[in-house]
Amino acid sequence: MSNPSIGGEATEEAIAILPGVHARSKDARRTGRSRRTPVWSIVVLLVAAVYFLLPLYATAVFGFSTGKHFTLQPLWDGLGDSGFQASLQLSLFYSVLTTIIALAVVAPTAYVVELRFPGLRSTIEFVSILPFVIPPIILVVGLSSMYGINSPVNLIASSWAPVLLIGGYFILTLPFVFRAIDNALRAVDVRTLSEASASLGAGPARTFLRVIVPSISLGLVSGALLAFTTAMGEFTLAALLGYPTFPVYLLNINGYLPRAGEALVLVSFFITWAGVIALAAVARRAPGTQVVRGGPM
Amino acid sequence: MRSQVTGTIAGTPTSARSRGGRAAFVLLPFAILVIAFLLVPTVSLIWGSVHDTKTGTLTLNNYSYLSHPLDLVPFRNSLELSLASTILGSLVGLLIAQAIVSSRRPLIQEIATTFSSVAANFAGVPLAFAFIATLGASGLLTRTLLGSGIDLYSGGFKLYSVLGLTVVYAYWEIPLMVLVMLPPLQAMQPSWREAAEILGASRWQYLRAVAIPVLMTPFISSMLLLYANAFGAYATAYALTTGFVSLVPIQISNLINGDVSYDPGLADALAIGLAVIMALCIGGRALLERRSTRWLSR
Numbered sequence: 299m300s301n302p303s304i305g306g307e308a309t310e311e312a313i314a315i316l317p318g319v320h321a322r323s324k325d326a327r328r329t330g331r332s333r334r335t336p337v338w339s340i341v342v343l344l345v346a347a348v349y350f351l352l353p354l355y356a357t358a359v360f361g362f363s364t365g366k367h368f369t370l371q372p373l374w375d376g377l378g379d380s381g382f383q384a385s386l387q388l389s390l391f392y393s394v395l396t397t398i399i400a401l402a403v404v405a406p407t408a409y410v411v412e413l414r415f416p417g418l419r420s421t422i423e424f425v426s427i428l429p430f431v432i433p434p435i436i437l438v439v440g441l442s443s444m445y446g447i448n449s450p451v452n453l454i455a456s457s458w459a460p461v462l463l464i465g466g467y468f469i470l471t472l473p474f475v476f477r478a479i480d481n482a483l484r485a486v487d488v489r490t491l492s493e494a495s496a497s498l499g500a501g502p503a504r505t506f507l508r509v510i511v512p513s514i515s516l517g518l519v520s521g522a523l524l525a526f527t528t529a530m531g532e533f534t535l536a537a538l539l540g541y542p543t544f545p546v547y548l549l550n551i552n553g554y555l556p557r558a559g560e561a562l563v564l565v566s567f568f569i570t571w572a573g574v575i576a577l578a579a580v581a582r583r584a585p586g587t588q589v590v591r592g593g594p595m
Numbered sequence: 596m597r598s599q600v601t602g603t604i605a606g607t608p609t610s611a612r613s614r615g616g617r618a619a620f621v622l623l624p625f626a627i628l629v630i631a632f633l634l635v636p637t638v639s640l641i642w643g644s645v646h647d648t649k650t651g652t653l654t655l656n657n658y659s660y661l662s663h664p665l666d667l668v669p670f671r672n673s674l675e676l677s678l679a680s681t682i683l684g685s686l687v688g689l690l691i692a693q694a695i696v697s698s699r700r701p702l703i704q705e706i707a708t709t710f711s712s713v714a715a716n717f718a719g720v721p722l723a724f725a726f727i728a729t730l731g732a733s734g735l736l737t738r739t740l741l742g743s744g745i746d747l748y749s750g751g752f753k754l755y756s757v758l759g760l761t762v763v764y765a766y767w768e769i770p771l772m773v774l775v776m777l778p779p780l781q782a783m784q785p786s787w788r789e790a791a792e793i794l795g796a797s798r799w800q801y802l803r804a805v806a807i808p809v810l811m812t813p814f815i816s817s818m819l820l821l822y823a824n825a826f827g828a829y830a831t832a833y834a835l836t837t838g839f840v841s842l843v844p845i846q847i848s849n850l851i852n853g854d855v856s857y858d859p860g861l862a863d864a865l866a867i868g869l870a871v872i873m874a875l876c877i878g879g880r881a882l883l884e885r886r887s888t889r890w891l892s893r
Contacts (some may be wrong), residue, residue, distance in 0.1 A: 335703075339694035343707065346691050346769075350714055353725035353766065356735035360728040407625040414618045425629055431873045432637060433827035435844040436866045440636025442851055443643055443859050465632035472629075502617070533719045533830035538848055548720045549834055560728055563721040567713075570721075574712045 354567065361560030373565075376551065376558030385547035392460070392543065393529035396467040400475045400525045401518055403468070408479050409510055412488050426476035429469050434534035441466055442539060454540060466535045467528070474524040482517020482584070483510075516584040520577055527573040531566075644863035657864035669846040670868065676757050676842065677825035680764035685818045687765070688772020695773070696780045708777065711770035718767045723834030726763045730754050755836040763831060768821045775820065779813040816883040823876035827869065843869050 361372050376382055411418050429437070445453040445462050453462040491513065495505040511518070533545040548566070552559040647654045660666035695707045717725075729736050730747070731754050737747050753759050783806065791801040829844035838845055843865060850862035 335698045335700055339697040342690055342694035343698065343703065346687075346694075350710065350766070350770075352736065353722075353729045356729035357725045359735055403624045403628060406621045410618050410621045415622075418622075425633070427877065428633060430823070430877050431870055432633070433829075433869075433873060435827060435829040435847055436640070436870055436873075437633075437636060439847060439851055439859075439862050439866045440640040441632070443863065444636045444639045446851075448859070465628060468628050469633045527716065531716075531719055531721075533834075534848075537830075537833075538852055545720045545830070548724070552724065560724055563724045566721045567717060567725075570716050571713050574709060574716060578709055578712065 354564070357560050357563050357567075361557055361562075361564055363557075370561075372555070372557035373561040375555055376562045376565075379551065379555065379558065381542075381547050381551065382544075382562065385542055385544045388542060389530055389544035392463055392467065392541070393526050395460070395464050396471060396529040397522050397525045399464060400468055400471050401479075401522055404472070404475050404521070405479050405511070405514070405518065406506060408476065408483055409488065409506060412480075412483050413492055422476070426473050429473050434470060434532070437466060437469060438535050438538045441535070446539065459541075463535060463539065463541050466539075467525075467532065470532065470535070471525040471528045474528065475521040478517045478521035478524060479514060480517075482514035485517075485584075486510075486513045516580055520580045520584070523573055523577050523580070527570065530569065640863050640866055643860055644867050646860065648858060648860040657860040660861065660864065661868075669841045669843045669865075672757055672841050673826055673843040676760055676764070677822050679757075679761045680768050680825045681818055681821040683761060683765050684768025684821050685772050685814070688769045688817075689776055689814065691769065692773045692776040692780050695777065708774070711773045714770040715767050715774060718828070719830035720834040722763065722766060723831050726754060726759075726766070726835070730759065730762065755840060757840070760832060760835065760840070763835060764825050764828065768825065771824065772817055772821060775817040776810075776813065779810055783809065812883050812886050816880050819876040819880045819883070823873050826872055826876075 362368055362370060364371065407422070411422055432440075441462065443449055445451050447454055453459060488510065491509050492502075492505055495509045496502075500508065531545060532543070533549075535541075536543040537546045537549070544566075548559060548562060551562070644657050645653060645655060647656065691707075695704055698704065726734075728734055730752075731737065732748055734754075740747055754763070787805050788801055791805055796804065827844065829848065832840060832842055832845055833848065836845070838849060847862050847865050847869070849856050850858045850865070
């Protein structure tokens with residue numbers, strides 16, 4: 299596995315790449331440099347570890363005690379709270395739908411643009427970067443003035459309410475999903491594959507589902523993970539448009555069950571951890587996979 | 596593929612033109628979603644910012660905040676907070692990234708990279724609560740320091756102030772810097788250093804003439820990313836302060852949701868101001884990325 303190069307497609311914009319963790323000291327051995335780890339680097343990494351682990355430790359101390367003794371009671375309180383279950387269900391509902399719609403819309407679009415409309419490429423790339431210029435706090439102003447309670451098209455009060463949040467999440471996740479799928483598409487020869495498939499008698503839809511989708515599956519998986527984790531943790535749109543999702547609930551529970559709130563923060567931390575581990579596993583097989591959303595949160 | 600064969604000549608039901616038409620149909624859902632949830636809201640934002648909320652007449656009054664020093668306080672605070680957390684995050688992040696590269700232990704590199712990814716993604720409400728448990732008025736670290744005679748809060752520190760927010764923002768800014776600077780640092784060739792040494796360059800001369808010029812572009816580009824991230828962040832700041840801190844994103848949310856301060860026109864104008872700052876950062880990054888590809892790709 300080679301190091302992803304800096305610049306170019308892979309690192310453009312607010313995207314961090316899982317760096318080549320396997321870029322071990324091949325160079326050091328070759329040049330006969332010492333393989334010893336410098337003391338200063340150990341000191342720096344230890345100090346950093348303290349800064350980064352301390353808030354987690356403090357959260358655990360607060361969330362897993364009654365003041366003096368260790369207990370899991372706050373966690374059970376939180377998990378058993380009816381608000382927790384309802385908000386988690388809602389978050390899962392929106393995240394799963396956002397993920398499915400993002401993949402189902404972006405993958406065919408990116409494929410058709412690559413194959414038939416290369417002239418539209420720069421437009422689509424520009425659109426997919428726009429959400430970085432228009433972060434959630436700006437998007438929510440436009441969405442609420444257009445579809446909010448005081449607007450002529452009041453989606454929030456109608457049965458179309460889920461469409462509004464999913465539409466917003468589609469835009470927020472577009473940069474990551476498009477980049478993940480587009481990178482995968484450009485790594486395979488889409489044109490040759492499509493022509494070969496057509497010459498064997500397959501229609502465009504069949505070609506897309508049977509040939510293209512399997513060959514970009516890693517890109518689809520990483521796009522899905524990024525879309526899902528983004529939607530699960532999203533607070534700004536949900537809170538300001540009035541959807542009681544899990545992050546919104548987490549803010550509220552602090553008012554009446556603060557210890558349970560802290561215990562659930564740790565749960566949410568491990569959910570993030572699981573998402574990153576899954577992405578890192580994908581990145582190992584497809585170098586250049588982004589593991590950080592890198593937008594304002 | 597793109598030949599202009601008409602149905603009569605090709606004689607097949609699926610002529611090139613009709614296939615092109617069906618291909619365009621595939622783009623429709625994407626176009627509808629982008630128009631409905633990005634384009635239309637953005638246009639409504641721009642339109643709302645130059646119209647009076649009550650009378651609907653064309654006006655630039657919403658932008659009058661630009662000429663009132665008092666109304667610019669949120670912008671000043673946001674600029675300060677973003678600048679402080681960017682400088683803190685980028686310097687410390689660079690140091691940690693170099694420490695990871697210098698450690699020469701694959702295991703350390705793997706753990707540090709994975710943890711950085713987790714920490715860079717750990718933002719918003721959960722991060723705010725983790726810091727309340729740590730550095731809040733009755734947080735673990737606050738109480739421990741108090742026990743050893745250091746009273747943070749009477750010393751002027753508040754978690755929900757701009758200074759406190761800087762410490763919290765650093766929690767994702769530092770690992771983000773680590774992740775974006777690791778690839779360029781790993782791409783630095785040992786042979787460059789050896790060449791410099793053979794030519795008699797001192798450590799400082801190597802840094803000044805080789806390392807710094809090569810790393811400067813990705814470093815500044817990463818700083819712009821950190822700056823934009825801090826400037827646009829809303830969830831963390833809101834969860835820590837419940838809206839009682841004067842930052843641009845908080846101000847915007849109060850204007851569209853508050854009962855007393857409801858003023859969508861001003862919210863639109865502030866959002867445009869924020870978008871201009873984001874566009875400068877993202878545009879600056881795009882320009883720098885074009886320059887950085889020369890030495891660091893291998």
